[in-house]
Amino acid sequence: MIDRDALRDFYDDYYNALDDVRLDEWPGFFTQACTYRVIPRENFEAGYTLSTIYAETRGMLIDRVMGLTRTQMYAPRSYRRFPGPVRIVSRDENSVRTRHNLLVVQTLIDKQTEIVLSAVCHDVLVLDDQRLRLRERIVVFDSEMIPNSLIYPA
Numbered sequence: 001m002i003d004r005d006a007l008r009d010f011y012d013d014y015y016n017a018l019d020d021v022r023l024d025e026w027p028g029f030f031t032q033a034c035t036y037r038v039i040p041r042e043n044f045e046a047g048y049t050l051s052t053i054y055a056e057t058r059g060m061l062i063d064r065v066m067g068l069t070r071t072q073m074y075a076p077r078s079y080r081r082f083p084g085p086v087r088i089v090s091r092d093e094n095s096v097r098t099r100h101n102l103l104v105v106q107t108l109i110d111k112q113t114e115i116v117l118s119a120v121c122h123d124v125l126v127l128d129d130q131r132l133r134l135r136e137r138i139v140v141f142d143s144e145m146i147p148n149s150l151i152y153p154a
Contacts, residue, residue, distance in 0.1 A: 002096045002125060002132060007086055010125065010132045011100075015081045018153055023069060026153055027061035031128045034058060035136040038119075038154055044140045052141075061153075068152065077108045079116070079152050095126045095135065102139065104154055117154055118142045 010029075017025045030036065038053040055061050084101035091097065104117040117139075124136040139154045 001093070002091070002127065004086075004088075006132055007088075007096065007098065007125070011083060011086060015083060019080055021078075023065045023152070026065060027058045028133075030058050030061055030134045030137070031126065032058050034061075034134060035138070036061060036134075036153075037137070038139045038141065040144050041140050041142055042144060044138070064153070075108055077106050079104060079106050081154070083121075089122075095124055098123045098125065102154060119154065121154070 014029050017023075017029070034055070034057065036053070036055040037049075037051040039049075039051040043050050053064075055064060082103040082105070084103075086098050086100045089097040089099050098121075100121050100123075102117065102119045102121050103115065104119075105113050106116045107113040119139050119141040122136075122138040122140065123134055125132055126135045127133075128135075
């Protein structure tokens with residue numbers, strides 16, 4: 001059974017890896033077959049699957065990291081993620097479904113810090129190879145308008 005302490009440790013590790021820009025570690029937080037979506041609230045509530053960012057395997061997440069770190073050109077920036085308290089929505093012997101709010105801000109070296117994303121995260125976590133991993137992560141953002149700079153994972 002996955003307990004609250006394990007969930008807290010998982011999310012601490014997840015968000016620290018992203019905030020510290022250890023992007024090569026990010027795909028390892030997911031199972032091989034997984035779902036990762038960043039989707040507007042309007043689409044999510046209507047049951048549409050059209051997402052701003054979509055991946056269905058760890059390999060697709062690795063490709064996204066490769067694109068971010070090796071091919072894309074963008075102004076240097078730092079991100080900070082501020083997750084809200086994690087609520088356990090449901091659980092069974094193999095998985096835990098959680099929900100939490102997430103605020104993501106970015107700072108460019110010559111600009112004020114700005115909010116990039118206000119969202120709620122719907123996650124399904126499982127024990128995989130004796131490690132807690134995300135089988136599904138759906139990040140539902142509130143605004144229909146997001147900055148073009150939503151380039152890093154949430």
